[in-house]
Amino acid sequence: MIDPTFVGGGPSPRPVGPAPRPYVPASGRRTPWTTVLLLINTVLVAVALGWQTHDHWPSPGPVPPAPTPVPPGPTPIPPPIPGVGLRVLVVYESGDLSRLPAGQMAALYSKTFRDLLNAKCAVGPDGKTREWRIFDADVDLSGESDTWKAAMSRPRKSLPWIVVSNGTTGHEGPFPATADEAVKLVEKYAGG
Amino acid sequence: MAKKKISGTASIVGRSDFIIDDRTDNGLIYCPVIDGQVKAHGLIPRSLSHYPPQMFAPPSDMQVIPRSEWDARINEQEERQSSLEHIRMTGDAGKPIPSLDQDGKGYCWAHSTTSATILVRAANNLPYVRLSAFAIACKIKGFQDQGGWCGESAKFLRETGCPSVALWPEKSMDRSNDRPEVWANAAKHKVTEDWVDLAQPTYSANLTVDQLATCLLLNIPCAVDYDEWGHSICALRWMRVEAGVYAPKIWNSWTDQWGDHGMGIINKRWTVDSAVALRATSASII
Numbered sequence: 028m029i030d031p032t033f034v035g036g037g038p039s040p041r042p043v044g045p046a047p048r049p050y051v052p053a054s055g056r057r058t059p060w061t062t063v064l065l066l067i068n069t070v071l072v073a074v075a076l077g078w079q080t081h082d083h084w085p086s087p088g089p090v091p092p093a094p095t096p097v098p099p100g101p102t103p104i105p106p107p108i109p110g111v112g113l114r115v116l117v118v119y120e121s122g123d124l125s126r127l128p129a130g131q132m133a134a135l136y137s138k139t140f141r142d143l144l145n146a147k148c149a150v151g152p153d154g155k156t157r158e159w160r161i162f163d164a165d166v167d168l169s170g171e172s173d174t175w176k177a178a179m180s181r182p183r184k185s186l187p188w189i190v191v192s193n194g195t196t197g198h199e200g201p202f203p204a205t206a207d208e209a210v211k212l213v214e215k216y217a218g219g
Numbered sequence: 220m221a222k223k224k225i226s227g228t229a230s231i232v233g234r235s236d237f238i239i240d241d242r243t244d245n246g247l248i249y250c251p252v253i254d255g256q257v258k259a260h261g262l263i264p265r266s267l268s269h270y271p272p273q274m275f276a277p278p279s280d281m282q283v284i285p286r287s288e289w290d291a292r293i294n295e296q297e298e299r300q301s302s303l304e305h306i307r308m309t310g311d312a313g314k315p316i317p318s319l320d321q322d323g324k325g326y327c328w329a330h331s332t333t334s335a336t337i338l339v340r341a342a343n344n345l346p347y348v349r350l351s352a353f354a355i356a357c358k359i360k361g362f363q364d365q366g367g368w369c370g371e372s373a374k375f376l377r378e379t380g381c382p383s384v385a386l387w388p389e390k391s392m393d394r395s396n397d398r399p400e401v402w403a404n405a406a407k408h409k410v411t412e413d414w415v416d417l418a419q420p421t422y423s424a425n426l427t428v429d430q431l432a433t434c435l436l437l438n439i440p441c442a443v444d445y446d447e448w449g450h451s452i453c454a455l456r457w458m459r460v461e462a463g464v465y466a467p468k469i470w471n472s473w474t475d476q477w478g479d480h481g482m483g484i485i486n487k488r489w490t491v492d493s494a495v496a497l498r499a500t501s502a503s504i505i
Binding site: 123125126132134137138145153162168169172 | 280281282283284288291292295296298299300301302305306309312313342343344345346347406407409411412433437438439498499501502503504505
């Protein structure tokens with residue numbers, strides 16, 4: 028049977044209790060124990076600093092020596108001739124060739140040197156000429172590729188001069204006195 | 220090729236070398252027939268009234284290599300295989316650069332300097348471009364088959380350059396070749412540094428020989444006129460024929476079928492009447 032006094036539906040009203048406490052951040056929630064521990068910690072730190080200042084702190088033992096700094100090697104120079112792969116430029120003064128020692132003169136054009144350059148240097152834009160040049164210092168480069176224009180524009184301190192570049196690093200300096208030295212220099216940068 | 224140690228003063232002439240001396244058949248020197256074609260010369264000795272010594276600066280800045288050094292330098296070149304002859308024999312991406320062919324025309328005087336220009340490019344390791352000596356000769360002589368001397372073509376090479384045979388075909392005397400784009404290409408192959416008038420009358424005959432030897436020992440090719448031969452050729456190497464006897468090896472313009480791959484050694488008492496040393500050319504990739 029239906030209770031005639033029941034006039035509504037839904038949940039019963041919640042019983043009312045005490046009001047909730049306002050939110051306090053964790054840093055502000057201090058219990059008495061927290062306060063005590065903080066005080067102890069402060070005292071211990073103060074004592075420790077005092078001991079250290081007066082040199083009463085027990086020695087921590089031998090301090091391991093600092094690692095010896097490795098002296099820096101020669102800084103690898105950026106590749107003096109742009110482009111991937113080996114490129115070699117030799118610059119000379121055609122009017123002064125007779126002043127060069129005979130060995131250095133022969134080194135400029137020695138077969139061993141040319142064979143090495145032909146084997147190791149990158150292939151040029153025509154698909155067959157290897158990327159090495161032997162130029163008079165006053166050569167007209169208007170029809171030459173930008174690669175060699177850039178290479179020839181680099182400063183030189185003497186003649187004959189050699190520039191070796193392998194795309195990663197390189198060398199610039201006086202042309203070696205013999206063919207064997209010239210070959211060794213290029214081999215150093217040519218890789219396997 | 221294995222490196223061979225060369226010393227002393229022995230001959231460096233090889234078995235395949237072609238020697239022009241007093242025993243050589245004149246037919247091989249003066250009117251050779253190659254592939255059925257009689258090869259021409261074309262040297263007209265320089266007229267000093269038309270081409271005075273003052274037209275070129277003398278090679279006053281050349282330091283001549285003393286004769287006492289010749290043997291050592293010749294040995295060094297042979298041992299290192301560093302002469303222009305060696306460079307020519309591998310100058311086309313490892314293959315020999317073919318000799319030029321003046322055909323039956325009297326254009327030797329343009330071919331001698333053009334061959335020298337090709338050698339300078341090879342020594343620089345510039346891409347091999349076969350140059351058209353016919354372009355030079357046709358322009359200078361108004362498309363007529365006329366002789367000349369090497370100084371004429373050297374002047375043209377310095378001022379205008381020489382086009383590739385891709386634009387002015389070899390042996391062509393067709394006026395249709397004479398186009399602006401051809402001369403634009405020629406400008407990429409100019410001679411920029413030279414010593415001319417090696418045979419200028421102010422120098423003695425001995426000095427002329429010494430200058431020629433100096434250039435060849437330094438890998439500087441020379442266009443050389445021999446009036447006695449009536450021919451202009453390109454000298455590319457200073458050779459020791461026997462102890463104390465020296466001679467130039469020349470590169471002719473009568474195809475590779477003449478002499479040894481187009482080359483020969485002139486071991487005759489001919490006088491060098493005119494000579495031009497080409498030291499540098501403009502650099503170009505085509």
